[in-house]
Amino acid sequence: MSYLKHYPEIENEIIxxxxxxxxxxxxxxxxxxxxEGSVARGKVKLAExxxxxxLEYTEDLAKIFETCLTCKACSANCPCGVQPDKIVxxxxxxxxxxxxxxxxxxxxxxxxxxxxxxxxxxxxxxKTQGLFLKPTEKGMSPRYPVSGLQLxxxxxxxxxxxxxxxxxxxxKVDNPKKKVAFFTGCTTNFLYPQVGEALLKVMQxxxxxxxxxxxxxxxxxxxxxxGDVNTAAQMAKSHVDIFSKLDVDAIITVCGTCGESFSKHxxxxxxxxAEYSAKANKLAEKTYDFAQFLVDILxxxxxxxxxVNKTVTYHVPCHIGRGMxxxxxxxxxxxxxxxxxxxxLKQPDRCCGGAGSFSLTHYDLSYRVLKHKLADVKSTGADxxxxxxxxxxxxxxxxxxxxxxSQEVIHTVELLAKAY
Amino acid sequence: xxxxxxxxxxxxxxxxxxVITKHEDLVCYSFDATPDMPNPLPDVVVTPxxxxxxxxxxxxxxxxxxxxxxxxxxxNLSGGTIPLHGGIVLSTLKMxxxxxxxxxxxxxxxxxxxxxxxLNNAVAPHGLIYPPDPGTVATAxxxxxxxxCSGGLRGLKYGVTKHYVMGLKVVLADGQVARFxxxxxxxxxxxxxxxxxxxAEGTLGIITEITVKLIPAxxxxxxxxxxxxxxxxxxxxxxxxxANKVIxxxxxxxxxxxxxxxENFAQVGLPTDxxxxxxxxxxxxxxxxxxxxxxxxxxxxENNGKIKKAKDDKERESLWAARRAALPALAQxxxxxxxxxxTVPRSKITEMLVAIEKIAAKYDLNIGxxxxxxxxxxxxxxxxxxxDKEEMERVHKAVDEIFKKALELGGTLSGEHGIxxxxxxxxxxxxxxxxxxxxxxxxxALDPEGxxxxxxMVSN
Ligand SMILES: Cc1cc2nc3c(=O)[nH]c(=O)nc-3n(C[C@H](O)[C@H](O)[C@H](O)COP(=O)(O)OP(=O)(O)OC[C@H]3O[C@@H](n4cnc5c(N)ncnc54)[C@H](O)[C@@H]3O)c2cc1C
Ligand code: SF4
Ligand code: SF4
Numbered sequence: 001m002s003y004l005k006h007y008p009e010i011e012n013e014i015i016x017x018x019x020x021x022x023x024x025x026x027x028x029x030x031x032x033x034x035x036e037g038s039v040a041r042g043k044v045k046l047a048e049x050x051x052x053x054x055l056e057y058t059e060d061l062a063k064i065f066e067t068c069l070t071c072k073a074c075s076a077n078c079p080c081g082v083q084p085d086k087i088v089x090x091x092x093x094x095x096x097x098x099x100x101x102x103x104x105x106x107x108x109x110x111x112x113x114x115x116x117x118x119x120x121x122x123x124x125x126x127k128t129q130g131l132f133l134k135p136t137e138k139g140m141s142p143r144y145p146v147s148g149l150q151l152x153x154x155x156x157x158x159x160x161x162x163x164x165x166x167x168x169x170x171x172k173v174d175n176p177k178k179k180v181a182f183f184t185g186c187t188t189n190f191l192y193p194q195v196g197e198a199l200l201k202v203m204q205x206x207x208x209x210x211x212x213x214x215x216x217x218x219x220x221x222x223x224x225x226x227g228d229v230n231t232a233a234q235m236a237k238s239h240v241d242i243f244s245k246l247d248v249d250a251i252i253t254v255c256g257t258c259g260e261s262f263s264k265h266x267x268x269x270x271x272x273x274a275e276y277s278a279k280a281n282k283l284a285e286k287t288y289d290f291a292q293f294l295v296d297i298l299x300x301x302x303x304x305x306x307x308v309n310k311t312v313t314y315h316v317p318c319h320i321g322r323g324m325x326x327x328x329x330x331x332x333x334x335x336x337x338x339x340x341x342x343x344x345l346k347q348p349d350r351c352c353g354g355a356g357s358f359s360l361t362h363y364d365l366s367y368r369v370l371k372h373k374l375a376d377v378k379s380t381g382a383d384x385x386x387x388x389x390x391x392x393x394x395x396x397x398x399x400x401x402x403x404x405x406s407q408e409v410i411h412t413v414e415l416l417a418k419a420y
Numbered sequence: 421x422x423x424x425x426x427x428x429x430x431x432x433x434x435x436x437x438x439v440i441t442k443h444e445d446l447v448c449y450s451f452d453a454t455p456d457m458p459n460p461l462p463d464v465v466v467t468p469x470x471x472x473x474x475x476x477x478x479x480x481x482x483x484x485x486x487x488x489x490x491x492x493x494x495x496n497l498s499g500g501t502i503p504l505h506g507g508i509v510l511s512t513l514k515m516x517x518x519x520x521x522x523x524x525x526x527x528x529x530x531x532x533x534x535x536x537x538x539l540n541n542a543v544a545p546h547g548l549i550y551p552p553d554p555g556t557v558a559t560a561x562x563x564x565x566x567x568x569c570s571g572g573l574r575g576l577k578y579g580v581t582k583h584y585v586m587g588l589k590v591v592l593a594d595g596q597v598a599r600f601x602x603x604x605x606x607x608x609x610x611x612x613x614x615x616x617x618x619x620a621e622g623t624l625g626i627i628t629e630i631t632v633k634l635i636p637a638x639x640x641x642x643x644x645x646x647x648x649x650x651x652x653x654x655x656x657x658x659x660x661x662x663a664n665k666v667i668x669x670x671x672x673x674x675x676x677x678x679x680x681x682x683e684n685f686a687q688v689g690l691p692t693d694x695x696x697x698x699x700x701x702x703x704x705x706x707x708x709x710x711x712x713x714x715x716x717x718x719x720x721x722e723n724n725g726k727i728k729k730a731k732d733d734k735e736r737e738s739l740w741a742a743r744r745a746a747l748p749a750l751a752q753x754x755x756x757x758x759x760x761x762x763t764v765p766r767s768k769i770t771e772m773l774v775a776i777e778k779i780a781a782k783y784d785l786n787i788g789x790x791x792x793x794x795x796x797x798x799x800x801x802x803x804x805x806x807x808d809k810e811e812m813e814r815v816h817k818a819v820d821e822i823f824k825k826a827l828e829l830g831g832t833l834s835g836e837h838g839i840x841x842x843x844x845x846x847x848x849x850x851x852x853x854x855x856x857x858x859x860x861x862x863x864x865a866l867d868p869e870g871x872x873x874x875x876x877m878v879s880n
Contacts, residue, residue, distance in 0.1 A: 015805075015807075016752070018453070018455065018756070018757045019451060019452070019453050019454075020453050020556075020751075021452075021453055021493055021494060021556065022556075022558075024493055024495075024559045025535075034511070034514060035440075035448075036448035036449055042448035045447060045448060049447055055444065055447070058444065060442050060443070064445070079748030080748065080752055
């Protein structure tokens with residue numbers, strides 16, 4: 001059984017922890033708070049207490065488990081191979097089961113799980129956002145304190161038309177080398193459609209046929225991260241249905257979290273359902289970040305790339321790096337473009353603090369984490385800040401606006417598209 | 421007078437943001453890195469930001485007769501920070517300023533919550549280092565490591581924490597603030613009170629400022645990995661290196677059980693059929709390093725060992741990867757890892773290793789031993805599962821025997837992890853009645869009411 005549905009299954013992960021505290025050295029939240037409950041070790045101890053029946057749901061307990069970026073820095077540094085992010089997810093799921101979701105989240109997630117509703121909501125949002133958000137030079141700022149949104153936060157403007165509503169479903173090429181399905185993810189679909197367009201361009205120039213299934217929707221991880229396992233499982237099933245029907249060589253993502261949803265979360269969520277589990281595993285095997293696909297599978301012809309004369313630096317999104325292990329390929333792509341001067345960050349894989357909705361629910365703490373990244377970016381003197389995830393991009397763009405820095409933030413695939 | 425009143429007094433004195441009382445939060449301060457310990461909750465955790473705050477906490481603790489447990493990063497391996505009788509956990513983590521780097525006097529002044537590695541990063545631009553490097557350099561605090569007198573991989577040549585502590589500011593159990601030592605290399609004023617508080621495990625006072633000695637960073641180093649088919653040969657090589665007047669910065673040993681586990685886990689290319697591996701590093705002035713490395717190579721060969729010298733940083737890194745993987749690899753094998761630090765005179769290393777192998781066989785336990793061979797400090801690591809009551813009993817018996825053997829060989833209970841709760845019942849084995857009396861009298865004189873870290877080292 002999956003640890004997400006049956007909490008006792010997480011015991012094997014919990015007992016591996018020897019409480020050495022090595023995770024303190026890398027946990028971005030602990031570095032800010034110095035509070036033992038912020039870091040993996042404290043959370044593992046609490047998860048253990050829940051397992052032993054010594055602790056039950058309380059709001060305070062839920063708050064501690066909410067205070068985690070699931071950035072996996074702790075897993076990567078753990079001598080015992082513990083994956084604390086799994087334990088956090090299991091605990092969140094367990095607590096939601098005990099107590100139910102807070103009403104507002106419940107409503108949002110029900111919306112997310114019904115693609116049509118969610119899309120209508122977002123479409124209406126893009127038309128009405130001016131009512132709540134005022135345009136600033138870099139994006140939108142809230143006009144009124146909307147639930148959990150900080151007034152100074154700069155949010156990207158919702159795209160006038162979503163990527164899925166404009167992109168063609170079939171993107172054929174003459175002599176296709178491969179055929180892939182593109183899973184867009186929400187940030188590309190609603191906020192940064194230019195990322196989807198860049199992906200289509202790059203694939204087309206490399207003779208790769210791309211299918212963009214129109215009925216795809218949110219990957220479900222935002223819901224899973226809040227412990228709503230049932231909704232997440234429904235969304236997983238729906239995507240397994242949609243993508244299993246397609247006869248493609250690979251599923252391509254442009255966001256680490258989306259990639260991981262296919263490669264890790266769906267198989268786990270659907271583990272207990274024999275039919276879906278087999279299908280989910282098949283999809284998992286052929287899911288790649290676009291950079292992995294271009295570098296390892298295809299591989300692309302680097303000689304045809306045209307120069308882009310820019311100084312750039314690169315932020316490794318947690319779920320591209322520690323999650324999908326695709327950061328080397330992204331960096332390779334960046335470096336293979338002629339004219340690019342690549343200046344690495346001092347700590348390229350330190351979390352930016354965004355972590356999806358964490359930046360909304362914990363703005364101040366999230367911003368403190370972000371500040372380290374901004375200082376690092378600033379010291380490179382780069383013109384462009386490249387990253388491989390829409391959620392990081394939102395966070396970084398906000399920070400750059402707040403600190404009056406000059407960098408423009410773009411996705412790795414957009415940079416690559418400029419070279420064609 | 422109630423706990424509630426004490427907590428209110430603390431909130432009033434330090435501000436609410438520095439007082440933690442929620443049940444869930446307190447659970448996070450009920451343990452440290454020590455396995456197989458009780459996990460009682462404290463009543464409150466405080467996070468003072470300056471010496472004056474600490475004085476206030478001590479005064480409130482005295483008034484309400486509540487114990488205080490000083491805590492740095494909670495990575496000690498002797499149960500030193502466990503709030504055994506409830507009361508106040510005093511976390512030093514918000515006192516984390518490096519107050520001064522004084523390159524002229526080769527000294528630095530820090531608050532107790534500074535992480536060891538952060539101090540090293542701050543002195544590196546001056547071409548200096550702070551040598552004590554426990555496996556937890558990146559997490560442990562200066563206050564915690566001074567209080568445990570931590571060692572590390574470079575103990576043989578560079579000594580341990582106590583050799584670098586020049587001065588301390590301490591809040592005493594009666595709320596007074598005392599200063600001992602300072603930046604001078606020489607200081608024989610009165611008793612050596614700096615040394616008394618170093619390694620006191622928070623039982624005599626709360627350290628709020630530390631002055632440490634720094635040394636110039638070595639210019640060059642050479643790293644070597646030697647393998648032996650017989651434990652005796654490895655032991656003789658260790659003796660032989662020192663007999664040849666070479667004092668390596670690092671002289672680490674791994675036994676066969678450890679080698680096999682490491683290789684299985686990390687595939688770093690270790691030969692799994694050898695009985696022992698030594699990792700040797702000499703450092704200093706380039707010409708000297710070269711000469712010393714040559715001597716090491718000869719000694720190893722004379723003792724039937726094979727040796728490989730790292731050609732560059734990359735090769736050095738791969739040699740070290742093996743040593744660094746030792747604990748992680750062992751720890752992954754079983755849920756519970758009991759890491760001991762029995763220490764013997766260098767000349768008895770072989771005997772101790774053989775004894776540990778016998779003890780492992782006798783109690784049918786999985787014990788991997790690695791450690792700082794150069795200073796006789798071994799880490800027999802017992803791999804077990806705390807949920808298995810029957811096996812844990814055998815573990816306890818094996819630990820007893822390991823300590824007995826170490827003492828029999830003229831060694832000590834603890835080379836670097838401290839006594840804390842975990843080893844306090846063995847203390848009289850080493851100190852005898854008279855020694856125990858001295859320890860008790862010191863404790864009684866400085867903390868008559870027993871409010872500082874009670875239940876650790878000695879109980880009043
Ligand atoms: C994986 C691992 C590897 C390790 N490797 C080594 C090693 O190689 N060498 C070694 O020596 N140790 C090692 N240790 C043990 C441990 O890391 C050290 O003892 C470390 O120095 C403890 O620092 P800390 O900040 O965590 O102290 P804590 O655990 O928080 O406290 C240690 C003791 O100091 C007291 N204390 C803390 N701060 C103060 C203060 N300001 N005033 C008075 N008392 C105080 C506490 O009450 C407690 O008794 C290792 C531990 C682990 C888990
Ligand atoms: S999660 Fe890993 S690194 Fe953190 S305390 Fe546990 S074993 Fe150590
Ligand atoms: S996942 Fe990140 S934020 Fe969460 S405990 Fe681990 S290091 Fe800290």
